[in-house]
Amino acid sequence: MFDSLTDRFDDIFSRLRKKGRLSEAEVDAVLREIRAALIEADVNVGVVRTLVERIRQETVGEDLQRSLSPSQHVIKAVNAELTKVLGGESLKITYASRPPTIVLMAGLQGVGKTTAAAKLALWFRHQGRSPLLVGADLQRPAAVEQLGVLAGQAGVDIFSLPGDPVTTAIAGVEEARRLGRDVVIVDTAGRLSIDEELMQEVEKISSSIQPNYTFLVVDAMVGQDAVNSAKSFNERLSLSGVILTKLDGDSRGGAALSVRHVVGKPIAFASTGEKLADFDIFYPDRMANRILGMGDVLSLIEQAERTLDKEVTEKGAKKLRGGKFDLEDFLEQMQQVKKMGPLKGVLSMLPGVPKEIRNADIDERELAKVEAIISSMTRKERANPEMIDGSRRLRIANGSGTSTAAVGTLLKQFKDMQKMMRSMGVGGPSPTKKAPNRANNKKKKRR
Amino acid sequence: MIPVLAAVIVLVIIGSTFFLRARRSKLPQLPKTPEKSVAETVSADSSLDMVSDRLDEAQAEPGDLVRGTIKSRSVFSNIIGKIRKSSSLDQQLWDELEDTLLLSDLGLSLTERVIEGAKAAVAKSQKTDGAAIIDAIREQLRLLFVDAERELIYSGVTPTVWLIVGVNGVGKTTSIGKLSSLAAADGKKVILAAGDTFRAAAADQLQGWAERTSSDIVRSVPGADPSSVVFDAIQKAASRNYDLVIADTAGRLHTKFNLMEELKKLRRIADKEPGHLCEVLLVLDATTGQNGLIQAREFTQAANLTGVILTKLDGSAKGGIALAVEAELGVPIKLVGVGERARDLIPFDPEEFISLLLDVDQDGVAGKLAGDN
Numbered sequence: 001m002f003d004s005l006t007d008r009f010d011d012i013f014s015r016l017r018k019k020g021r022l023s024e025a026e027v028d029a030v031l032r033e034i035r036a037a038l039i040e041a042d043v044n045v046g047v048v049r050t051l052v053e054r055i056r057q058e059t060v061g062e063d064l065q066r067s068l069s070p071s072q073h074v075i076k077a078v079n080a081e082l083t084k085v086l087g088g089e090s091l092k093i094t095y096a097s098r099p100p101t102i103v104l105m106a107g108l109q110g111v112g113k114t115t116a117a118a119k120l121a122l123w124f125r126h127q128g129r130s131p132l133l134v135g136a137d138l139q140r141p142a143a144v145e146q147l148g149v150l151a152g153q154a155g156v157d158i159f160s161l162p163g164d165p166v167t168t169a170i171a172g173v174e175e176a177r178r179l180g181r182d183v184v185i186v187d188t189a190g191r192l193s194i195d196e197e198l199m200q201e202v203e204k205i206s207s208s209i210q211p212n213y214t215f216l217v218v219d220a221m222v223g224q225d226a227v228n229s230a231k232s233f234n235e236r237l238s239l240s241g242v243i244l245t246k247l248d249g250d251s252r253g254g255a256a257l258s259v260r261h262v263v264g265k266p267i268a269f270a271s272t273g274e275k276l277a278d279f280d281i282f283y284p285d286r287m288a289n290r291i292l293g294m295g296d297v298l299s300l301i302e303q304a305e306r307t308l309d310k311e312v313t314e315k316g317a318k319k320l321r322g323g324k325f326d327l328e329d330f331l332e333q334m335q336q337v338k339k340m341g342p343l344k345g346v347l348s349m350l351p352g353v354p355k356e357i358r359n360a361d362i363d364e365r366e367l368a369k370v371e372a373i374i375s376s377m378t379r380k381e382r383a384n385p386e387m388i389d390g391s392r393r394l395r396i397a398n399g400s401g402t403s404t405a406a407v408g409t410l411l412k413q414f415k416d417m418q419k420m421m422r423s424m425g426v427g428g429p430s431p432t433k434k435a436p437n438r439a440n441n442k443k444k445k446r447r
Numbered sequence: 448m449i450p451v452l453a454a455v456i457v458l459v460i461i462g463s464t465f466f467l468r469a470r471r472s473k474l475p476q477l478p479k480t481p482e483k484s485v486a487e488t489v490s491a492d493s494s495l496d497m498v499s500d501r502l503d504e505a506q507a508e509p510g511d512l513v514r515g516t517i518k519s520r521s522v523f524s525n526i527i528g529k530i531r532k533s534s535s536l537d538q539q540l541w542d543e544l545e546d547t548l549l550l551s552d553l554g555l556s557l558t559e560r561v562i563e564g565a566k567a568a569v570a571k572s573q574k575t576d577g578a579a580i581i582d583a584i585r586e587q588l589r590l591l592f593v594d595a596e597r598e599l600i601y602s603g604v605t606p607t608v609w610l611i612v613g614v615n616g617v618g619k620t621t622s623i624g625k626l627s628s629l630a631a632a633d634g635k636k637v638i639l640a641a642g643d644t645f646r647a648a649a650a651d652q653l654q655g656w657a658e659r660t661s662s663d664i665v666r667s668v669p670g671a672d673p674s675s676v677v678f679d680a681i682q683k684a685a686s687r688n689y690d691l692v693i694a695d696t697a698g699r700l701h702t703k704f705n706l707m708e709e710l711k712k713l714r715r716i717a718d719k720e721p722g723h724l725c726e727v728l729l730v731l732d733a734t735t736g737q738n739g740l741i742q743a744r745e746f747t748q749a750a751n752l753t754g755v756i757l758t759k760l761d762g763s764a765k766g767g768i769a770l771a772v773e774a775e776l777g778v779p780i781k782l783v784g785v786g787e788r789a790r791d792l793i794p795f796d797p798e799e800f801i802s803l804l805l806d807v808d809q810d811g812v813a814g815k816l817a818g819d820n
């Protein structure tokens with residue numbers, strides 16, 4: 001739904017391609033686009049202003065003529081700035097000399113604290129530690145049971161007491177000590193940052209157990225308010241860092257940048273999927289691309305690796321390059337691609353997809369129809385569509401529950417596409433050339 | 448069909464690029480993942496679903512309407528006060544006004560629309576005093592709302608069905624509890640369908656609400672097909688003369704293809720005789736940023752939304768994204784959650800909301816919304 005920043009910049013720069021230097025007004029136009037992209041990504045308005053000012057200082061008067069693509073140049077500058085803000089010093093876990101290392105989890109309601117606690121426990125286990133989970137969310141019925149189920153999946157023990165969260169937290173840390181556990185993770189109830197009473201309670205938990213690490217759990221979908229709540233929590237608890245959750249959605253996650261910038265604490269971990277193992281150290285460079293709407297290529301690579309059958313995909317690509325891509329191959333590839341989810345969603349995550357295709361109105365039902373039609377053909381027909389005459393066409397239409405006209409359209413369009421692919425030699429639509437990502441660069445080299 | 452064909456081909460090329468890249472960097476080969484069945488994927492999702500409705504029952508402290516609503520407007524009253532006092536508006540004030548709207552999560556395009564519209568109106572009227580400007584902004588904000596029925600709809604023929612949907616952690620189950628309480632207070636005979644079958648605790652929570660509001664509940668074993676739960680609830684409602692079925696659903700990210708397909712099925716079941724599906728309500732968390740618009744778009748595509756319940760407005764977030772959803776998609780905000788108690792789920796009134804944003808007279812305005820209860 002968003003134009004990628006590359007597209008927006010290309011528009012601006014194409015107008016001033018002939019000039020050597022960017023004038024103040026032209027820089028302003030570029031900066032406005034950067035501002036818009038950041039705001040649409042939920043970066044806090046105040047933070048946007050600071051960032052844009054910094055980027056302005058770096059781009060004004062810069063000789064952009066020499067760089068082949070001025071938009072690439074500016075984007076690189078923006079990306080570097082964002083990575084700088086997001087990155088900085090990353091959090092290194094150092095374990096307490098007298099175990100256990102105590103970790104406190106806090107955050108608003110509904111951000112995914114309990115899941116994050118269990119994921120963190122699993123992560124510690126993979127580091128060779130033996131963590132204990134403490135369920136101190138006693139507000140919501142069954143919150144502790146939930147933690148119990150997740151703890152079971154993570155292969156970690158859980159401790160909880162009914163009654164008072166502060167007492168439970170203290171007892172939980174004691175229990176970890178008694179059991180000789182080297183890490184203890186205390187999950188707390190969700191609370192509003194403006195709820196004085198509950199904020200005092202979590203403050204009391206913190207002062208009682210003296211955690212080595214306090215993590216604020218932040219939902220990647222959060223908007224402008226991220227800064228307010230992060231500030232409040234930081235004032236009360238002096239956070240060590242942030243855990244960013246629900247990154248498997250398609251939010252751009254600008255809040256990560258705001259929180260990092262305003263609170264000054266690193267994003268320590270990111271939760272990127274529904275499985276407990278989908279949790280890792282935070283990578284600032286991936287996030288910078290995502291915030292700019294440049295596509296989350298790396299995540300997509302992972303998704304592709306998980307869902308696509310490598311051999312089938314490579315076979316398809318080979319046939320494409322050889323110009324021998326027939327309907328049989330197409331069907332096979334389509335069934336592959338379908339596994340990755342809705343076409344439109346996948347396409348929108350990819351940088352370098354031609355604008356015409358990305359913005360095209362792709363109806364998933366069409367996909368089913370295409371599949372039905374091709375499935376109703378014999379193998380011979382798929383390899384050699386020219387043999388499909390009137391009666392075959394009728395049979396295919398009946399078999400797939402479509403009309404002969406639909407079959408005809410498909411055949412014609414596929415033929416056109418084959419021609420187009422042959423004329424390009426590779427099959428890749430050429431507009432991808434401009435895209436600034438590693439995947440595409442590799443592709444070019446391969447060509 | 449062209450887009451479909453082209454899209455598949457583009458993906459093939461890019462997909463193969465990934466593998467070549469992976470091979471080049473000598474990454475360990477990932478084992479081939481067999482295609483998951485829907486059921487497997489769903490159960491894998493359940494760990495995420497478990498965080499859904501984290502808000503449930505745990506909402507901080509007894510909702511304080513006055514406090515909540517003052518919070519949501521304090522950021523505005525600051526700038527509005529400034530404008531009121533000024534005899535003319537300079538660019539800096541316009542900019543501040545723009546920032547203020549952006550801070551409410553209204554989004555860039557709507558904010559610009561409101562500001563540009565107000566600027567044009569002010570220029571036309573040639574009145575540049577603070578009051579005229581506020582009137583112009585009020586008028587622009589008014590334009591963002593759709594002209595729609597905001598009361599929840601009952602079918603003429605029982606049982607009415609309401610389906611409640613949303614991403615994880617927005618407060619669906621709590622909202623259903625409150626809805627059932629309000630409907631029961633209205634003299635309706637209510638049955639709750641525990642359609643969130645992925646998390647044992649979800650049905651338990653709903654049961655708690657059912658007991659408190661003397662409503663009935665239909666639930667199944669964890670992992671059961673949610674459609675069957677909704678189906679059973681409707682059958683039971685029809686045979687025993689219930690007025691209303693409120694169906695809970697598991698929280699789902701709108702990017703999860705299988706779960707959205709499941710939702711389509713749920714909607715079809717909920718709309719079958721003898722049930723009469725009158726509301727499909729998206730629960731939207733007021734802290735949500737611009738992604739809320741994408742969520743609403745996907746959910747409306749899958750389930751054809753009839754309205755939005757905006758929750759957690761008692762926090763410091765302003766919930767402007769719900770306005771964006773209404774303006775962009777035409778899905779009206781019907782209810783607002785401002786606290787823990789059932790009566791803290793209040794009907795949404797655009798005029799009051801605008802007044803909250805624009806009128807500086809603190810007690811008068813805050814009292815207006817609170818006065819409804």
